[in-house]
Amino acid sequence: MRLAIGAISTAFIAAAAWANWNDTSTGIDLASLPTFPLTKIRSSLLKDGEQVRFDGLVARMRGSADGPAVDEVVLQGTAKSGKRWAVHFGWVAFDEVYRGDLDGNGTQDYVVIGRSPYGNGRLAPPRRMTALLMDAWGLPVPFEAPLYDDLGPRHVVDALHNGHAQLALGAYDENGWDNRNSVFCSGHWATDLYEPTGLAWRAFAGAASGVTFPLVHRWTYWPECNEPPPVPWKEVTRTGRYSTASIDATSARLEKSDAGWAQLAPAAGCEDFGVGTIVYDQRSRREVALAAKSDYGSDLMERILADKADVTLRGVQRPNGSYCTANLLWASK
Secondary structure, three states: OEEEEOHHHHOOOOOOOOOOHHHOOOOOOHHHOOEOOOEEEEOOOOOOOOEEEEOOEEEEEEOHHHOOOOOEEEEEEEOOOOOEEEEEEEHHHOOEEEEEOOOOOOOOEEEEEEEOOOOOOOOOOOEEEEEEEEOOOOOEEEEEEEEOOOOHHHHEEOOOOOOOOEEEEEEEEOOOOOOOOOOOOEEEEEEEEEEEEOOEEEEEOEEEOOEEEOEEEEEEOOOOOOOOOOOOOOOOOOOOOOOOOOOOOOEEEEEEOOOOOEEEEOOOOOOEEEEEEEEEEOOOEEEEEOOOOHHHHHHHHHHHHHHOOEEEEEEEEOOOOOEEEEEEEEEEO
């Protein structure tokens, strides 16, 4: 099973002739959902070599002084136990930083909003959200999702009226359903509500603040696009794409394939595998490679492989029989 780093982020990039995500309605008004209180700590992209401090944490832009330009921001801190941690962001993904107790465990968590480094295609969302749930010891557990608008913290809501944050997040597709028109001319917006469960985010199903989640909104370009497909569409919708809940998880190790690829053993029924966020939790240090910084993810994966660390996959999805994705790979040693 061959591992592709950052595959979840780049899965939104494709070529087509007709559609654009920004000229169809999502079917939901975020302003209708109750907001969750967040405190804005800072905003603006860091400059080459610049660093900022807040809440005992340090964020530094690595640049020319560190050798070849790496275009990443490293957020670092120290847990109550003295264990150090670092989260590697793509440079443009680290912009606005917000603080709030998202899961109600008495520890302040963080929401980071920035641009997506993969905004070079008409399917690629322009923005990105990273949530860091801080455990009781002050160690981060990451969550990532794309944003298709500039509403940023407006996606953090209290739609369940329980004092905990939920994340209202959308996904766009061009999975055809309207048999009056051809390829790329119909699809879906799917909006999920994610709630914190432990230190993971699980998709909520049911009614919340007058909306039933998941909310699937069909879009079509008919009658402007009016050439019927040669074979009628079989409608396919996907929801819960960004969950990191420990359901359908697989305990495994990484090993080298005959072709030199890093692969999982056991293979969990997948010939190829793509991973998003990578966490390597070691005794003295926790390192996080976000999907929006896949270069560092490749380096971290090689270390996990060399150390023969235990691996758990979270948020596993199987879009087809041979290729699987995991929103989060958690390795421990």
